[in-house]
Amino acid sequence: MGIPLMKGVEIERLRLAGQAAAGTLAHVGARLAPGITTAEIDQWVREDTARRGGTPSQLGYKGFPAAVCTSRNHVVCHGIPRADERLMPGDIVNVDVTTCLGGFHGDTSATFLIGEVSPEARHVVDVARRCRDAGIAVVRHGAKLGDIGAAIEELARQEGCSVVAEFGGHGIGHQMHGPPHVSHVGRRGTGITLRSGMVLTIEPMVNLGRPHIRVLPDGWTVLTADGSLSAQFEHTLLVTREGHEILTPPPLPGGC
Template identity: 40%
Template sequence: MGVVIKSASEIEAMKEAGRVSAKVLREVGKMVRPGVTTLELDEFAEALIRLEGGVPAFKGYGGFPGSICASVNEQIVHGIPSAKVVLREGDIISIDTGAVVDGWVGDNAWTFAVGKVSPEKARLLEVTEKCMWAGVEAARPGNRLGDIGHAVQTVAEAAGYGVVREYVGHGVGRVMHEEPNVPNYGFRHTGMRLQPGMVIAIEPMINMGTHKTRAMPDGWLVCTRDGKPSAHFEKTVAITEDGPVVLTTEEGHRRPV
């Protein structure tokens, strides 16, 4: 289909889907504590998405059964919510939420600590969030996709972490996954040139150990090859003449600091 360039008014319209997605992610994050199941988080998220006038973007997408992806510890992405998965003190959980409002998609993720986590896990969360913001900062007209990936990879590898290769960010619009793919690794000044009107999801998936992954038998869940923890942070970002604008925020939009 190629890259879909959005007009200023279309980007403005996408902010409502971004607001809903951001609010749901924040509120679900408040529920994260020992003893809670990932199915409880999922049911709460779906109810709030609908209450806010949206439709869950993930539910039924390619057959996915949940309204959120809930991925714990060594699980990288695409964890299916389940009553059997009970959060425990010291876990970390990546929660990925998406909402469709008026035909537009907002997509975002955050990795939360469950109670008190080890210093090693806390550092992984801190560095992965920094990776995301470094990627956002690089999403400027005239830069290239490789500049985003390079920015993410540089922060992650300086901390000694592995950058997932097989799963990447993507364009966002009236469908959740548009072109282009947005890798979290790469070389500066390479790849597609970024231009105003592009809307992309920047979503580093950073592993404490090896970058290598393994897909699980359910066809969805992806884990680290070595069993070490992984973190995942994501924002939907519009590239504008004035620089990157985060759409998945409750303020409607925000430029990175």
Template identity: 45%
Template sequence: MAITLKNAQDIEMMRVACRLASEVLDFITPHIRAGITTGELDRLCHEYMVKEQGTVPAPLNYQPPGYPPYPKATCISVNDVICHGIPGEKVLKHGDALNIDVTVIKDGYFGDTSRMFIVGEGSILAKRLTQVTFECMWLGIRQVKPGAHLGDIGHAIQVHAEAQGYSVVREYCGHGIGQVFHEDPQILHYGRPGTGLELKAGMIFTIEPMINAGKRDIRTMPDQWTVKTRDRSLSAQWEHTVLVTDTGYDVLTVSAGTPKPPEFITQATAA
């Protein structure tokens, strides 16, 4: 696999693109409420990207081989949708759990991030799954440093998810990113420690675990994009874009409204 190590200029450009992606999620947060459609949320995000930020929504018309062009600016995945939910006429209701996944292009560089949201109070399950998935992402991020291996990231995520009785989706993974939307390496969210590619300073990739409340099996809808849990159980996902530094990691997808890391991360950093 051809890994692109980013230089200082690349990293600064990526820092800008990633912050802008995160700011789209800051912008849309107050609009997430019962009664709004996912299509309207997408329209608002699209307008903000183009008119306010001067960014390009990377998913719009994105077409990997064998797929139809993706028709919207964001992916919005509600309840049992694991990923790639196409925004449309679905009306949000109290208790819905949704992931909004944003990738922007700024001056040729891609910034990619996603967050979970719960409409209104939400069920105990939705809140717990959302929190555990957030912790999984951060446990994966915490493994990142030169000399560590990709398997360390996946192992940390898998162990935490399965200890809570949840399952890890295996068909989709994190990915290298820079001036290309998806590049090597692939970041699996399961695995064995000490296996896989060795991390080096200058790598930039996403960590984006998809965790199901039920079994890990998936089903793809006729639109060829929307992926749901086969058993119709709830699914959750969080995503950050991460830089491998000389001493550890730097999370690039950070803005004023980014949720703070879990306490166990901040305590470990302070220690």
């Protein structure tokens, strides 16, 4: 399958979907506090997505039972919200929102600090955010896909962290997941050449310990194999001639 190049009205609809997803993420993030259940997060995502005229892209995707992924502490990704899982002081939790609006998808996530957290937790969250931004910084027409993973992996290693290799970013547009697969590890100058009009996500999963993972019997929840903390940040990007456009910008300055 070829990689679609978006233009005109398609880009405008992608902007609207991305803004909706980012707005929902910000809405939920502002309400997080000790004692909140991850099931409440799921309900907030459903309600706010509907209020913005969209639908949760993740709900029912390949059988996923929720409208959002909530990945807490040593959960790397695809955590399933539960009524019996409460956020505790010192936790970190990733909230991954994908919104379908007008036939297009916007995908974004951030890891939030719950109350006072340890220096180690603060470190891995900070590194994950900076790794996402390092990957974004190399995106431009003519760059190689491998440049993204190389930039992310180099920074993580410098900071004493590791990057999960089994999961990556992806193309996005009319479908939530499409080509290309965007690895968060790699070598510069390798892979396909990025072209203006490509839309993709960059969403590195950064572990405080080793990069190895394991999957729970539910088939979804991914954990660090060594029990170390993991954090993730994600944006949806449009490749442009000048560089890139973030399609999931935080609605307020200083956001995620």
